[in-house]
Amino acid sequence: MHPRLVSLAMSAALAVGLWSAPASASAAFDCRACETSQRFYELRAEALSWTGPANAHHLDALVRAIEAAPRHGLSGRDYHLAELSAADASTPDERMDRLATDAYITLAAHLLSGRVDPVSIEPDWTAARRDRDLAAYLHAALTQDAVEDSLEALAPASDSYRRLVDALERHRVLEAAGGWTGVDAGPVLRKGDRGPRIAQLRARLTATGHLPATEVEAEDPELFDDAMDAAMRRFQRSLSLEPDGIVGARTLAQLNVTPQQRIDQIRANMERWRWLPEDLGERHIRVNIADFSLEARAGGEVEQRHDVIVGRLFRRTPVFSASMTYFVLNPWWETPASLTVRDKLPAFRDDPGSVERLGFQVIDRQGQLVDPSTIDWQSVPAQSFPYRVRQAPGPLNALGVVKFMFPNRHNVYVHDTPTRGLFARVRRDFSSGCIRVQDPMRLADWVAADTPAVTPERLRQIVAGGTETRVTLRRPVMVHILYLTAVTDAESGVRFVDDLYDRDGGLIAALDAAAPRVE
Numbered sequence: 001m002h003p004r005l006v007s008l009a010m011s012a013a014l015a016v017g018l019w020s021a022p023a024s025a026s027a028a029f030d031c032r033a034c035e036t037s038q039r040f041y042e043l044r045a046e047a048l049s050w051t052g053p054a055n056a057h058h059l060d061a062l063v064r065a066i067e068a069a070p071r072h073g074l075s076g077r078d079y080h081l082a083e084l085s086a087a088d089a090s091t092p093d094e095r096m097d098r099l100a101t102d103a104y105i106t107l108a109a110h111l112l113s114g115r116v117d118p119v120s121i122e123p124d125w126t127a128a129r130r131d132r133d134l135a136a137y138l139h140a141a142l143t144q145d146a147v148e149d150s151l152e153a154l155a156p157a158s159d160s161y162r163r164l165v166d167a168l169e170r171h172r173v174l175e176a177a178g179g180w181t182g183v184d185a186g187p188v189l190r191k192g193d194r195g196p197r198i199a200q201l202r203a204r205l206t207a208t209g210h211l212p213a214t215e216v217e218a219e220d221p222e223l224f225d226d227a228m229d230a231a232m233r234r235f236q237r238s239l240s241l242e243p244d245g246i247v248g249a250r251t252l253a254q255l256n257v258t259p260q261q262r263i264d265q266i267r268a269n270m271e272r273w274r275w276l277p278e279d280l281g282e283r284h285i286r287v288n289i290a291d292f293s294l295e296a297r298a299g300g301e302v303e304q305r306h307d308v309i310v311g312r313l314f315r316r317t318p319v320f321s322a323s324m325t326y327f328v329l330n331p332w333w334e335t336p337a338s339l340t341v342r343d344k345l346p347a348f349r350d351d352p353g354s355v356e357r358l359g360f361q362v363i364d365r366q367g368q369l370v371d372p373s374t375i376d377w378q379s380v381p382a383q384s385f386p387y388r389v390r391q392a393p394g395p396l397n398a399l400g401v402v403k404f405m406f407p408n409r410h411n412v413y414v415h416d417t418p419t420r421g422l423f424a425r426v427r428r429d430f431s432s433g434c435i436r437v438q439d440p441m442r443l444a445d446w447v448a449a450d451t452p453a454v455t456p457e458r459l460r461q462i463v464a465g466g467t468e469t470r471v472t473l474r475r476p477v478m479v480h481i482l483y484l485t486a487v488t489d490a491e492s493g494v495r496f497v498d499d500l501y502d503r504d505g506g507l508i509a510a511l512d513a514a515a516p517r518v519e
Contacts, residue, residue, distance in 0.1 A: 037101050039135035048092055049142055050100035056089035059100055061147035066103060068148075071165055072155055073267030073511070074110055079103040104147070105134050111154040114274040116510040121503070124318035124410060127480065128277045160488045161273045167486070167494035168266045175259040180207035182256045189247035191229040198222045201232075201247065204255050210235040238489075240291055240497040242426050254498065265496060268507040269486040277321075281478030283450065285324070285404075287414070287435055289317050289483045290500045292428045294414070294437055296446045304446050309417065309428040309436040316501050317433050319483050322406035323476040327447060329462045329469045330393035331403040335360075336411060339432055340389045341382045348377045359392040393466055401463050402440045404447065406479045414479070416440040429500060435481070450475055 041047075050059040066079045080103045087096045112132060118125040132154070141150035155161065174180070181203040189197060199221045205211035211231035232251075233243040239254050247255070257265075280286070283298045289310045296304040311317035335344060348355055355362065355372035362370045364387060380386070391397050400416020410433070417436040422428060430436075437443055441459065448454040451474040462469045485504055489495035499505075 036105050036135050037098065040101060040105070040138055043135060043139045044142075048094065048097045050097045051087070051089050051094075052092040053090055055097075057145075058142055058147055059084065059087065059089040061145075062100055062104055065148045065151045066107060068152075069107060071168070072111060073168060073270045074107070074115060078110075078115070078514075079107045101138070104138055104141075104151070108132075108134050108137065108151055108154055111151060111274065114271055116271060116507065118272075118275040121507050121510060122319045122483070124320050125275070126408075127275065127321040129275060130278045156273045156276070158273065161270065163488055163493045164266050164270050164273070164486060168263060168270070171259050171263045171266065175263060179259045180204055182258075183247070183252060185252070189224060191224050191226070191245060193224040194220070194222050196222060198224050198228070201255070202228060205231045205235060208235075210238070237426060238495050238497075240426055240500075250498070257496075262496065264508045265499075265504055266486050266494070267511055268504045269484050271507060271511060272482070272484060276480070276482075280480060283475075284478040284480060285414070285447075287479070287481045288487060289319070289481065290485045291487050291497045292426075293487075294435070294443070296443060304443065306443055307423050307428065307438040308414075309422055309431050310500075311431050311433040312429050313501065315432045317431070317435060317481065318410045318412060319481055320408055320410065320412075321478065321480045322408040324404055324406040324447070324473065324479050325476050326470055326472045327402055327404045327444060329402050329444075329459065329471060330466055331397070331399045331415070332393060332468055333391040333398045335389045335391065335398075337385065337388075340387075341385050343432070344389060345377070345380065345382055345385065348372075352377050358396050359394050361390050361392065363388040363390070393468055400436075400440060402444050404437075404440075404443070404479075412481070414440075414443075427498075427500075444471075447477055448473065 040049075049055055050062065063081070063084050066076045066081045066084065069076050069079060080099050084096070084100055084103060087093065089096075112134075113129040118127075118129075137150065141147050181200050183200045183204055184197050186197055189201065201224070202211065202221055205228070206213070211227065229245045232245045232247065235255075236243040236245070236251055241251055241254065280297075283296075286295045286297060287293070287308060288295075292308055292310060294306040294308045295302045296306075344360075352372070352375075354360075360372070362372050362375065364370050370387065375387075393401075396418055398418070400418055403413055403415040405413060412434050414435045414437050419430075419436075420438070422430055422436075423438045441456075441463070444459055445456045448459065448471060451471070454471055459471070462471075483501070483503055485497050485499050487495050487497060
């Protein structure tokens with residue numbers, strides 16, 4: 001980092017940050033902006049800081065920084081760009097000075113912790129957000145003539161965010177050049193089909209690099225040939241769609257996403273990164289619901305990747321962060337009451353013998369085991385279900401051989417599964433909210449690697465014994481359950497995935513809404 005920024009960061013004590021909620025253009029200062037601005041002027045002994053002969057260069061630097069806000073998917077109109085650009089900075093002007101202060105503080109807050117309150121979009125959001133004492137931070141920036149650098153330093157420093165910045169610029173260039181060819185609506189397309197829509201499809205796949213340039217020239221550009229089939233499967237796989245090579249409704253919709261829509265998608269995901277804490281944890285697990293993926297990271301590097309299964313559309317996996325302090329081998333499955341009534345009771349009514357066959361125990365309200373063969377499941381009421389149901393460890397246990405525990409109010413965890421064949425699918429939204437992970441023992445090895453005496457061999461001995469065993473970690477491992485539809489890709493920089501839960505639209509609308517302005 002530039003020496004001035006190191007000094008700047010050290011001089012700005014950590015404190016409460018700022019979020020400016022979207023509002024009408026006629027709204028007054030957000031009260032938190034008022035408080036921060038007032039503290040700033042107290043630090044400056046009420047002196048003007050942006051206007052007057054000695055300060056004009058600060059305002060010039062601020063205007064340049066606001067003009068660069070679109071690099072971060074933000075709009076200069078939210079930071080008084082028109083008024084500040086037209087101001088005569090050489091003339092002392094208290095109103096313009098305070099307008100500039102508000103612009104800096106608001107832009108700083110948006111770069112630091114997001115323009116939109118995450119809870120308004122993701123009600124389950126629990127991750128700590130990045131904070132600074134922005135009054136002290138701005139005071140230091142002006143003292144060190146570092147207005148532009150100080151603002152840029154507040155944006156997330158992660159490689160993933162920086163790649164989104166680059167992708168945003170690339171897609172704006174594409175948009176300015178006219179975008180790419182879409183594919184007309186019509187019947188399902190597959191290998192062997194022929195017609196003008198195939199030529200459109202060929203052009204579309206070529207524009208985004210899914211059809212290599214060496215394969216663009218075809219004897220019959222209107223034929224859906226082998227090269228097109230392979231390109232179509234690459235396109236689908238990149239979006240976490242089932243790679244069947246068939247252009248159905250979902251694939252056609254993705255083919256017809258415009259560069260502007262991709263720009264908006266990138267902006268939404270940049271905002272999600274701004275919501276995240278500065279430090280995700282030296283060793284942490286990062287699950288991306290939309291990409292059906294789990295990464296185990298240490299020291300900034302991905303050490304393991306795993307496919308995951310996430311919640312169905314009507315049982316969506318929530319977005320949150322929590323701390324893992326232990327995991328359980330050979331876990332009993334204490335079936336949640338809601339899941340018992342919703343899923344298990346109908347199954348037991350259809351096949352009463354499945355209770356014992358699948359290893360379930362039934363416990364009454366007095367805590368006593370009940371012989372399931374004595375229960376008339378047809379007459380058991382769902383509304384006031386009188387039993388607790390749990391499943392013993394074993395090959396049919398719904399949690400498999402390991403459950404990774406990070407206590408949270410959603411009762412959502414990462415665990416093994418006996419239905420491992422589902423990992424062969426690309427779109428994997430099959431769970432009731434929890435996250436099922438492929439190759440869970442390899443993940444257990446990674447989680448326990450920092451815990452003495454818990455070796456891979458010891459873990460497998462415990463599993464072979466079949467007894468439920470808690471493994472306590474020496475150090476907690478942070479777990480972040482995220483929802484990102486534009487993800488880092490080693491080959492293309494950024495890869496887009498299908499918006500599984502249709503969450504992008506609401507965030508984009510919130511980003512486009514007017515922000516508070518000063519009267």
